[in-house]
Amino acid sequence: MAAVMEVRSEQVAREDLVMFVNACFSCTGQREFYGDARGQSVSIEFLHQYILGNYRRLYARTLAAGINHFNQAQIVLNLLASGSPAAPEDREEEGALIAATLRALPPPRAFRVLESLRARRINNRRARAIVREYLEGRADLAFDAVKYRSKLRAAVVHGHVKLPGELGPFLIHGWKKRTYTQPLLEAFRQAHYTQDAVYALPYTVAEGLAAKHGIPRDVFLQRIEPRLTPAERLRLQESAARDGGKAPAVDLERAPLTKLALYILSLKQEERRTRRDALHTALERAAARVLGRAPVSLGRVAAVLDSSYSSSGSLEKRRRPLGVALAAHYLLSAASRDYRAFWTCPVEDVVQVQARGQTDITTPLLEALAWGAELVVIVSDGYDNDPPKAVAELTRVYRAKLDPARRTALVHVNPVFDAEEYAPRSFGTAVPTVGVRDAEDLPTVLGFARFAEGTAPLSELEGYLSARVRGLRERDARRRQRDAAVAAPVEPVVAEEGEG
Amino acid sequence: MRDARLLAKLEPAGLRLAPSQVWGGIRLVPVLRDSVRDDLRFNRRTYDDHLTVVSLEGELKAPGLKYCTYVPHGLVVTWGQRQADAVQGTQLQAPDGKRVKVGPFSVRLLHRMVHREDRNQLRMLPLHLAMEGFLALHFGGPDVAWTEYSREALSHGLSPRIESAVPGWASSALDGALRTFEVHERQVGLLLFNADVLLSAFVVSHPDDYRVLHRTLLEDFYGELLLQYGFLGAAPELGLSLDDARISSLDDLRAAVTRMRDDWADFHAFMAGGLFGTDVTSERIYEAGPFLLQRFHTSLKPSEENHLGEAIVRDDGTLEYLKTYRLSAAQTRRAYLLQQLALSGWKLEGAAERFNTTRDDLVLRLRNAGFGYLLKEHVLEEATRRARRGR
Numbered sequence: 001m002a003a004v005m006e007v008r009s010e011q012v013a014r015e016d017l018v019m020f021v022n023a024c025f026s027c028t029g030q031r032e033f034y035g036d037a038r039g040q041s042v043s044i045e046f047l048h049q050y051i052l053g054n055y056r057r058l059y060a061r062t063l064a065a066g067i068n069h070f071n072q073a074q075i076v077l078n079l080l081a082s083g084s085p086a087a088p089e090d091r092e093e094e095g096a097l098i099a100a101t102l103r104a105l106p107p108p109r110a111f112r113v114l115e116s117l118r119a120r121r122i123n124n125r126r127a128r129a130i131v132r133e134y135l136e137g138r139a140d141l142a143f144d145a146v147k148y149r150s151k152l153r154a155a156v157v158h159g160h161v162k163l164p165g166e167l168g169p170f171l172i173h174g175w176k177k178r179t180y181t182q183p184l185l186e187a188f189r190q191a192h193y194t195q196d197a198v199y200a201l202p203y204t205v206a207e208g209l210a211a212k213h214g215i216p217r218d219v220f221l222q223r224i225e226p227r228l229t230p231a232e233r234l235r236l237q238e239s240a241a242r243d244g245g246k247a248p249a250v251d252l253e254r255a256p257l258t259k260l261a262l263y264i265l266s267l268k269q270e271e272r273r274t275r276r277d278a279l280h281t282a283l284e285r286a287a288a289r290v291l292g293r294a295p296v297s298l299g300r301v302a303a304v305l306d307s308s309y310s311s312s313g314s315l316e317k318r319r320r321p322l323g324v325a326l327a328a329h330y331l332l333s334a335a336s337r338d339y340r341a342f343w344t345c346p347v348e349d350v351v352q353v354q355a356r357g358q359t360d361i362t363t364p365l366l367e368a369l370a371w372g373a374e375l376v377v378i379v380s381d382g383y384d385n386d387p388p389k390a391v392a393e394l395t396r397v398y399r400a401k402l403d404p405a406r407r408t409a410l411v412h413v414n415p416v417f418d419a420e421e422y423a424p425r426s427f428g429t430a431v432p433t434v435g436v437r438d439a440e441d442l443p444t445v446l447g448f449a450r451f452a453e454g455t456a457p458l459s460e461l462e463g464y465l466s467a468r469v470r471g472l473r474e475r476d477a478r479r480r481q482r483d484a485a486v487a488a489p490v491e492p493v494v495a496e497e498g499e500g
Numbered sequence: 501m502r503d504a505r506l507l508a509k510l511e512p513a514g515l516r517l518a519p520s521q522v523w524g525g526i527r528l529v530p531v532l533r534d535s536v537r538d539d540l541r542f543n544r545r546t547y548d549d550h551l552t553v554v555s556l557e558g559e560l561k562a563p564g565l566k567y568c569t570y571v572p573h574g575l576v577v578t579w580g581q582r583q584a585d586a587v588q589g590t591q592l593q594a595p596d597g598k599r600v601k602v603g604p605f606s607v608r609l610l611h612r613m614v615h616r617e618d619r620n621q622l623r624m625l626p627l628h629l630a631m632e633g634f635l636a637l638h639f640g641g642p643d644v645a646w647t648e649y650s651r652e653a654l655s656h657g658l659s660p661r662i663e664s665a666v667p668g669w670a671s672s673a674l675d676g677a678l679r680t681f682e683v684h685e686r687q688v689g690l691l692l693f694n695a696d697v698l699l700s701a702f703v704v705s706h707p708d709d710y711r712v713l714h715r716t717l718l719e720d721f722y723g724e725l726l727l728q729y730g731f732l733g734a735a736p737e738l739g740l741s742l743d744d745a746r747i748s749s750l751d752d753l754r755a756a757v758t759r760m761r762d763d764w765a766d767f768h769a770f771m772a773g774g775l776f777g778t779d780v781t782s783e784r785i786y787e788a789g790p791f792l793l794q795r796f797h798t799s800l801k802p803s804e805e806n807h808l809g810e811a812i813v814r815d816d817g818t819l820e821y822l823k824t825y826r827l828s829a830a831q832t833r834r835a836y837l838l839q840q841l842a843l844s845g846w847k848l849e850g851a852a853e854r855f856n857t858t859r860d861d862l863v864l865r866l867r868n869a870g871f872g873y874l875l876k877e878h879v880l881e882e883a884t885r886r887a888r889r890g891r
Contacts, residue, residue: 034680309682345685358518358530358682362757370750385682387519387760389739394753397742402750 014458017058018451019423020051024067024075025445026424026435027417030316034383035419037316043419044071052078056085060094061465063101064472066444068437072101073113080127081120095126097469100476102134110134111148114155123158131159139483142184145170147202199223203232218244230254234263252282257331258438260286262323264351272352279351287330296443301336302373303329304364306380307345312355322355324415325379327439332377335443342368344380360386361427362394369398375409377446381416382425382433392428399430411449413442505792505813507782510775514818515703517691518684519764523677527696527735529768531689531703540705540791540812540820543576544713545623549599549608554625556632560598560609567613567632570667571625572719577812577821579789580620596623614786614793622788627720627823630810633783633795634827635661638838641874642846648863649846653874658838662870663831665721671730678718683711689822690717691772695729698772701809703822723826740764774798774805775824782811790815800827800835834869860886 029041048071051059063075076098084091102110114134117127135155138144145152145167153171156163163171166180180186183200190197191209198206198213203224210220221236221244228236233250241247252260264272264279272279305328311321329350333339341350342364345357361384368376384391395410412433414424426433432453434445451461518530552571558564574596597610613632614624641657642649668674671694681690688710689703699722704710740763742756769776775798782796792815797808809824827835844850852862863875863883872880 310680356683358521358684366750366754366757385519385521386684387740387757387764388521388737390757390760393739393742393760394757397744397747397753397756401744401747402753 010458013055014451014456014461015454016051017055017062017458017461018454020047020059021062021065021067021448022423022433022435022452023047023417024062024065024071024435025441025448026068026415026437028068028070028317028437031314032317032416033310033312033314033321033381035417039419040417043422044074044417047422048074048078052082056082057090057094058462058465060090060097061469063097064468065448065465066441066468068441069105069109072105073109073116076101076113077116077120077122080117080124080130081122083124084126093469095130096473096476098130099133100472102130103137103476103479104472107144107148111144111151111155114159115151118154118158128159128161131155132161135161135163137480137483141167142182143202146184146188146205149205199227201227203228220244221248222246225249231259234259237263238266252278253285255282255286256438257283257286257290257440258323258327261327261330261439262319265319265323265326265353269352269354273349276349276351283327283330283351284334287327287334290331290440291334294443296335296446298332298336299374300338300372301332301340301375301377302368302371303332303339303341304361304368304376304378304380305329305341305343306359306361306378307343307347307353307355308357308359309355310359310381310383319355321379321381321415322353324413324436324439326350326353328377328379328413328442331439331442336375340368340371340373358386359384361391362387365391365394369408373408375411378410378412378427378431380412380414380427382412382414382418382427384427389428392430395430396428411446413445503784503792504817505815506784506794507780507796507811507813510778510780510796510811510819510822511817512703512769512776512819515689517765517768518687519761520693520768521677521681522735522737523680524673524734525695525730525732526671526673526677527693528677528681529691529693529772530684530687531691531701532684532686533688533705533707534686536686536688536706538706540577540579540814542704542706542709542713542821543578544716545574545576545596547571547573547596547608548606550605552608552610552625554610554613554628554632556612560611567628567635569628569631571608571610571628573626573716575624575626575713576617577622577624577788577793578618578620579622579791616786620789622786622793624793627810627825629785630795630797630808630823630825631663631665634797634808634831634835635663637835638842644846646847648848648875648879650874650876658871658874663834664724665825666724666726667721668718668726671726673730674726675718678715681714683714690714691768692717692722693735693771694726695732696735696771697725697729697826698774698805698807699723699726699826701772701775701807701822701824703819705812705820720823721825723831724828725826775807785810788812791820793821797835800832800839802829802832802836806832806835830869834871837866837869837871859883 023044027040027044029037029044031037032040059075060079063072079094079098085094102113114131135141141163149171155161156171166182166185169178170180170185175189180189187197187200191201195213195215198209201209206224206227221240225248228248230251233248234255237247237250255263260282305325307322307325311325313320329341343353344360344364347353359380361378361380365376365378410431412427412431413436414433415436416424417435418425424433424435432449434449434452436442436445450456514533514535516532516534518532520527520529552569554567556565556567597608600607600609613629614622617623639658639661641653645654686707688705688707689701691698692700702717704713740760742760747753747756778798780796780798782794784792784794786793791812793810793812795810798804798806800806806827807824808827809822811819812821814820840854841851844854848859848862852859855862860883863879864887866872866875867880
């Protein structure tokens with residue numbers, strides 16, 4: 001009897017963890033096509049509290065599982081809010097994980113975490129040490145002090161951090177009271193009085209000051225262009241073309257895969273048609289770059305990609321499900337020996353795909369199975385309505401009758417979190433479902449799929465997580481070494497990561 | 501000779517049903533058309549007036565019979581070859597009727613429910629056409645001057661005859677359902693179920709027109725069951741299962757999925773059985789080339805589910821346009837009362853016999869149904885008094 005209970009409790013723990021990690025892959029607390037933002041955030045918050053309360057060590061280790069930035073930030077905050085663990089080795093590991101995660105997060109997100117410490121009234125010794133260590137590791141604090149002024153100030157005041165040089169007076173005593181020798185700080189001061197100094201500032205700060213000076217939008221956009229980050233360039237394409245007459249040059253070769261896919265989907269059909277070759281090669285290069293960083297090689301792969309109307313996402317996540325499908329298409333085609341894509345609404349040219357029509361997964365899935373794929377990856381939000389719930393039945397019968405030996409592997413990758421189920425919506429039990437936010441995570445997510453299937457035991461999942469923890473800590477150590485090697489602080493390349 | 505296009509029984513000829521999509525209590529069933537012909541096109545014309553007054557007879561501002569309501573949009577129908585392209589979207593809106601300012605409100609005066617605007621073009625007010633037909637049932641009032649009827653009833657008939665309906669946006673579930681609905685490639689229509697009760701059917705001729713008109717369903721009006729049954733729980737998301745024993749290859753699986761689709765279509769056709777396949781009484785409205793615009797209503801028996809609507813039928817019997825409205829129980833009862841009164845020559849005693857009741861009871865029923873204004877005051881009072889004493 002005790003053994004049975006043991007087995008059952010292990011099974012529950014495994015299911016809970018898989019559910020949580022899966023949720024952390026996809027959920028961002030934002031509105032989805034079928035679910036509202038409120039439901040999403042309530043649902044994910046509950047999951048965080050539940051796992052933190054019951055499986056603290058694994059909760060911390062989830063930080064290394066390759067989950068999305070939103071959930072990394074949430075975990076960091078929740079861990080800091082609940083004090084440090086009793087065992088010294090746990091304490092050491094957790095602290096290292098939090099610090100490494102913060103360093104790896106895009107700066108806007110990391111600073112948001114620091115600011116939230118104040119909002120959530122988290123102020124213990126560990127939290128202060130984490131803040132201090134993060135700020136010490138920043139390459140150019142003066143830049144941060146200008147770009148993330150209110151957030152840095154909040155962190156400094158809340159965490160009693162002493163800042164070197166002119167930063168203290170700049171942030172705390174009021175920037176108006178003196179002139180600065182640090183050029184960026186001085187430019188910030190001057191920009192309040194002269195128009196020319198505005199253009200030495202980061203775009204987000206300069207924008208408000210430009211409005212204050214009444215600089216015409218087109219002039220401003222033209223002159224600030226060299227200061228734009230790649231993400232800002234992508235974001236400004238349309239509005240700058242409208243207001244400034246010319247869109248800022250965007251380097252398609254450097255844009256990350258999913259961002260690029262989302263950018264392409266935001267273009268009009270004619271533009272996509274005329275620039276088709278350029279966009280196509282850019283996507284291919286981006287996919288190759290992802291694979292260069294994390295090599296994967298797959299055999300004969302079929303992708304069933306959902307381009308139904310619901311993949312248009314929501315106001316907050318415009319076309320994200322479709323963007324993930326498009327990016328996954330390029331990534332898989334680059335990673336596999338033999339590849340074919342099956343869209344729910346067949347398209348002649350993938351670059352021109354649109355979110356349109358009903359969700360009929362069965363037809364492309366049957367075609368993919370008939371083609372003889374070794375691995376079928378379904379990228380869909382999990383709502384199949386033509387006919388409803390047919391995929392669950394189809395895959396169940398397929399596994400039971402046609403492929404009991406599992407010659408063909410089926411994986412469902414879902415970019416949408418379903419708040420009511422506390423998990424990405426699944427196609428029944430025969431297909432493991434994993435969440436995903438960026439298509440770049442696809443290799444990680446596919447590696448995780450065997451846990452979602454429910455066959456691997458808890459010990460294996462724990463082993464998987466601790467291996468990922470080791471990987472994260474090694475990467476972090478390398479990053480710190482590299483940062484230390486750079487003697488003179490250079491202006492950091494700010495990778496802006498907005499959710500949406 | 502009877503025109504074959506005039507509906508006697510509503511048959512969805514040339515149409516096919518696809519599996520439903522559910523949101524809350526609302527179930528939307530797509531209607532698909534396999535052979536699309538490009539010679540009957542619909543376009544939307546929006547009106548943003550607080551009130552619309554349609555003159556049913558006589559000139560626009562002359563005294564006469566009027567239909568007053570809120571009309572958010574009308575439909576512009578064009579038929580015939582090749583003109584459709586020129587009309588789609590590119591047409592400048594010709595002034596339709598007249599706009600009058602009444603204080604802060606604007607009132608639009610329109611000429612007729614169906615108005616011919618060009619050689620091959622028609623403006624119609626969707627669903628209002630059918631509703632007007634319903635209101636006009638026995639509108640003339642008593643044709644024999646029985647002493648019980650008031651002077652107004654004898655000289656003006658049922659005027660003013662009023663019915664109320666529920667706008668689509670009153671139900672947030674309908675808004676969500678229409679927003680998240682995924683329009684099929686060849687979809688030309690929609691069946692709208694609330695709590696799995698058929699509320700409305702909407703079919704047009706061309707899929708592109710349907711895409712344009714999909715969101716207008718939110719502005720249309722529906723029977724009050726939209727609100728009443730809106731308080732019930734969510735409609736179940738059904739799922740059919742496949743039979744393992746019959747499957748031994750991928751082709752079997754494909755065939756099984758096709759069968760599943762057919763089962764869905766049959767099931768939805770069964771759910772819509774109160775409208776499709778029932779006998780209807782229709783009235784011809786307008787003949788446009790090979791098309792016949794008509795309005796119809798079902799039996800109006802209180803024991804059955806009753807719909808009224810309008811349709812366009814092609815000369816080969818294809819249903820090209822359909823829009824229906826489900827009557828509420830009270831509306832059906834009113835129509836039934838009037839029908840029976842008219843059948844017995846408006847004689848109260850005769851009608852009471854038809855209802856198997858007494859004359860006083862019939863008088864009270866008329867009053868409760870909102871037709872008290874047809875009868876003289878003392879008749880009503882006597883009936884009320886006797887009923888109270890009887891108790």
